[in-house]
Amino acid sequence: MRWEDAARRQKGAGRVGRREREVVGRGVRLGEAAQGVVAEYGRAVEAVREALRPLHDALVERELGAIPVARLQDVTEGRLRLGGVERSGFGTVGRVLAAGPYRLRQIPGVGQRTVDQILAAAHRLAEAVHETVAVRIDVDRPEPGTTALVMALHVLVEAGPDARRAVDRAAALAERLGPLLADARPAGGRLRMALAGREKRARALAAVAEVRALVEEAEQAGLAELFAQTSVDLLRPSADLAAWADFELRSAEYYGLLAEVSGRLPDAAAAEGFLPEEVAERVRNQRLDDSRRRVSLRGYQAFGARFVLAQRKVILGDEMGLGKTVQAIAVLAHLAAEGRDHFMVVCPASVLVNWTREIEARSALPVRVLHGPDRHEAFADWQAQGGVGVTTFDALRGFPAPDGGTVSLLVVDEAHSVKNPQAKRSQAVALWAGRCERALLMTGTPMENRVAEFRNLVGMLDPRLADSLGEGDALAGSVAFRTAVAPVYLRRNQEDVLTELPSLQHTDEWEELSASDEEAYREAVRAGNFMAMRRAAYLRPEKSAKLERLREIVQEAAANGQKTVVFSHFKDVLTVVEQALAATGGTPLSGPLTGSVPAGRRQRIVDDFAAATGPAVLLAQIQAAGVGLNLQAASVVVLCEPQIKPTLEHQAVARAHRMGQVRPVRVHRLLATGGVDERLVRMLERKSRLFDAYARRSAVAEATPDAVDVSDTELARRIVEEEQERLGLEKEPVTDSGGSSGGSGRA
Template sequence: MAASSSHGGCGGGDDDNEPFLLGFVVAKLVGLRHYSSTINGRESVSLVREPLNRYDANAIAAHNRRGEKVGHVDRDTARVLAHLLDTRLVAATHAIVPKHPSGKNRPKPFKLPCQVHLFAHPASADAVRSAVSGSGLSLIDTGHAEFSFSESAIVQEQTKKSDRDVDRLFARVVKEGEGRIKPMEAPEDVVVSDLFEHQKDALGWLVHREESCDLPPFWEEDKDGGYQNVLTSQKTKERPLPLKGGIFADDMGLGKTLTLLSLIARSKARNVVAKKGKGTKRRKVDDAGQESRTTLVVCPPSVFSSWVTQLEEHTEAGSLKVYMYHGERTKDKKELLKYDIVITTYSILGIEFGQEGSPVNDIEWFRVILDEAHVIKNSAARQTKAVIALNAQRRWVVTGTPIQNSSFDLYPLMAFLKFEPFSIKSYWQSLIQSPLVKGDKAGLSRLQNLLGAISLRRTKETESGSKSLVNIPPKTVVACYIELSSEEREYYDQMELEGRNKMLEFGAGDSIMRNYSTVLYFILRLRQLCNDVALCPLDMKAWLPGSSLEDVSKNPELLKKLASLVDDGDDFDCPICLSPPSKTVITSCTHIYCQTCILKILKSSSSRCPICRHALSKEDLFIAPEVQHPDEDGSGNLGSDKPLSSKVQALLELLKRSQKEDPLSKSVVFSQFRRMLILLEGPLKRAGFNILRLDGSMSAKKRSDVIKRFAMVGPDTPTVLLASLKAAGAGINLTAASTVYLFDPWWNPGVEEQAMDRVHRIGQKKAVKVVRLLVKGSIEERILELQERKKRLISGAFGRKGGAKENKEMRLEELRLMMGISSPAWGR
């Protein structure tokens, strides 16, 4: 089961483990006169650890909201905070300078008071309180008489502002004039293709967002000539910088890449004009004295080929200089600034995050575009932190699926956009996430207004569903329900009964979470049984984990079994970073993490398993053994001597019927199990189909070659593509096909939508048919139920009015739902 359905935290993502506000300590910001940058009253301050500071190893620098250093936290407070930050006892801090006396003739102060708000996970709260009180500092918590004097927006939300006042402010945030933005043409000297009307509208909106000098949302000019954030009460003398960028969330297949290329081309054209003239307007220049208008595009590796193809198809050859920052790459930032576009991947940024000499980190980019930006939905992942830290004048989030599991997926996007105060996790939790989780209608209304202020989203069809936004043939989605054979049903029912009994044996939620890997193992096997018994070991008892918690250090077979849990499924995520595990580690208590993630946890004072709270040391961590796949020789002979499963037989019948109707028609078969794709090769080849396979184990070049071969037309060209849902779900054009088979359902409806829309997109000439293959009376039907809950959340978030309230998505309830166990929380 996909761990990504939760929203962060070391304990698996449940709300009970989310960091909460313990209180605040009053510190001093010192050395202010040593820095030219200034700070105003009620201004948020970023605290940055400087462990290599030659004067004080505990040093903590203070930066103003523009990212400029203004001073340091006083030594006594820094000594305490440094320990809390370095050991990760404190999950987050938020500092703010209270209102202080100001005047034209007042000299710049040597020091200023500063409130440092401390956020901690429940398990660390007592340790933080003890560390603060033991140091002589005073923690002003919620029960303290002075707590109401906090300048934090969260505290003001709790103690001063009523919900109705806050909701009224959110209702005002959408700019009325933005509905009248004029459409815009692409520069003809760069872009050779004509834009559709919806792309011209989008280009006009993108340009308006980049060139508008409007105050950021929630900021207003006050009577004294200064500026105030009406939501947080923060004040400043200097005009806040405009929010140049936003969320470009058009439906997949509507040509977002071409629209973005038009935006980049327009910047280049304006730059040429600016260099010819002698304007006095100050512009950002690079080290060579030339104005830099380089755009950094960050995307998954699978999208590289899409950008290259779009450039070749839609722009004048050589009009835009492009550098692929991948593989062997330059370290010279002056070299990169010679290009109009630099394309790199999220993983490259993650690798170079914090590295000295990395040019991508040193450059102030004219524009950064995050393509398929839902990749950074996990705020704890290294690559997410890397993109948030990028220095850029204009920032764009581009994704057709901005929400995949929960509204918390949007928080990292806000952090990247620098949209204050929502770029601070605690503010997002208080103002948006908590009301949504509680089912408060006001929470959904706030989210809608917020997205309405900074995002553009159009779907292929109008709200009535009767008219297509662009001239793309229609897409229909049908379900093909399959009955298992008596033998398959016996295997399936026995496994499901064992799984339910195990869940009931675990009893309470805490016990289930302690046995999380065991439950996931059952769910994985049930899903595989729906596809083909050949995916599972034939010895039934070998499938079943023990009746109690087992220690993998004494059971190498269990270690192999748990390693196969990660390898067999395309959808297992590390519960800490919510990304596919990198260097998979299995703990002695049978839980699975990235090596980097769990080692960070062990460095903290808790040193416990985040899921079951079992005490851990480095000796309790085991590298997952490599899983051998003797069947992956490309011959497609896996299980060739066994009868075909009911689902494989159904697929073959559907493919034969489609081929009979149109011999040249092409189909894509998606599965999340790579071994299932390999198993399908044999039967399809024997049935006479010319097939190709596309999965995550292939290099970017090999994937690109497969896509090009699949697009070829003719009597002897491939007609069926067997594709991994993740490998082919983003940035790939598969319009050569007109039929899509979803061989097994995915937890996340957004990922399935991405897969369908690789086929149903601009350039498709035929009506597209999507067929879901579903086993009756199985876990697959329950997965669809979970999908529907998530779809209602996604459609509601971007709605202008009304919408379904968000259900509390807890991993525990999802586990119970998958095993078919009734739970009051799901209204069953």
């Protein structure tokens, strides 16, 4: 009888094994794929660290070699006598460390105790240097070491945020599968199952059931395919030219990743805006969902997004160039992932197009423009279908305020524009802020010394806190002021959170032409005048959309104490800009620096600009100032129009973004929608892709890049003809299409 029972158990175990072996096998394969992608990512990260280590060590050695040995007195509070050490040739901390205890002990009058004290102090100083120095990547002087680092970073940057998300999911899955597969192991073989005891069999069957659920969940989510694609992305070889080209375009992403991998993150208190601990702790504990976001965040940006979510109604006052828009999009994406479906962005008309493009590029959220003659119909569609509505301050006044809670987030850009509570636009924003579940006011203009204006903004969010604010809060200092307003206000400065200074950040400022601009543009198109088309947005300055945005950029830069250089291809555009900025007043103007200015005079203009105390503006013709001059005094660059040759823009920007620059450089390229700028940018992007695909793969083509270039004349003719057709105008012969400027814009 016992033999029959054993046979039945073995037969039953065999049947169970046949059903379950497949599940265990699928679980094993999924676990191996998950572990594989985690390992590949780890190897990619380690490759960055290996490339960084010698660069960092060399930088530390160079710094220590420049520190006088007398600095050791600071570390020991003046207890050391170092005269004999210096006279023996060990004049720097680097030389002392290289000498070691034996050679130092040979110095007359230096005993063992003194040697121990000297070396202990030197090591403390070396540790401080090791923690503070940061590797900067110089695109103008690529070396084997920096090339290796850029190539290693390129692999991770190209893999993108999707790879990081895939790795996180793989790590979590592997952690769950590991113990389950260990418990399910007896079910993977007929004999093992038959020989296992009752308790192990029960545990194995329970584990198999959980493995099956995990595998089915992973299959529905397409994780196996995601892991495979991520592994391919991480294993894809990086070419040095492609890596350097990409670094120039996306240096902020490279530096952000480098800071993360190296652990060289900004000071935590600065990154958190010096918030009180109780507020900072609440923000740190706030979850941030990135499933509907298409861009990675830096640590301080993730903290900013969490601040908005945790505090609900706030002012984000980060200095210009720190990515307030990206932080707002991160909040929108998080709320959308939670099931919220109605959001509103209010901004000046000059940045409306920018907002729609940024949301589309950096998130998976639907965007609706609520502006123009059809704005009320668009508003009704937005109410019915949801998404992110983007509108202007004036248009908002014409829309009915929402019922409480129906709009999950109101974002107000350039919020200092609504600081006057008597203005109708301010009253409209205040009404919406009171009716929305959350509100985010954004301004890059420092508010610490403008308490009356700041109080008005706070009043839209927290009237009780606004009533409690007094002038004395600002007089007590910025840290005290931020403590007082911590529940609603977060501001970080570039120098505190961008550890890789200087960085280069590009922003395309897309503007909708005013009616006056459009009329001037049509006249230029009708005449077939390509150069007049390019500068039509400035021909009628009293109603110029580009000029208005340029004023805003210069004013915000001035409020932050920054210098600005404004480039244009055309002399007459610079004249218009000079007159407009002079009428605004307040910021010293230099130039215009044009081709007709003698070389010596050019340098004096640049020197005067650099020597100016506080904010200043330099006007420069891009052909004249794009090469040969150092403009690192400027940390804001404005390009009045896109250039026919991308190299002109790159050279001009490089005048400011170079060795000696102490602040990140922010580049604003002013572009008009729907016309020559849009066509020119699109053609140049296509031309760049063609060069990448062809010239970099051929030594001959690389030596003669014009082999794949479109001539300026041909490009101009094509754009003029396409615009004449688009606007339904009779075709006229193309003029002013081949020179450096043409018309009144000639250099």
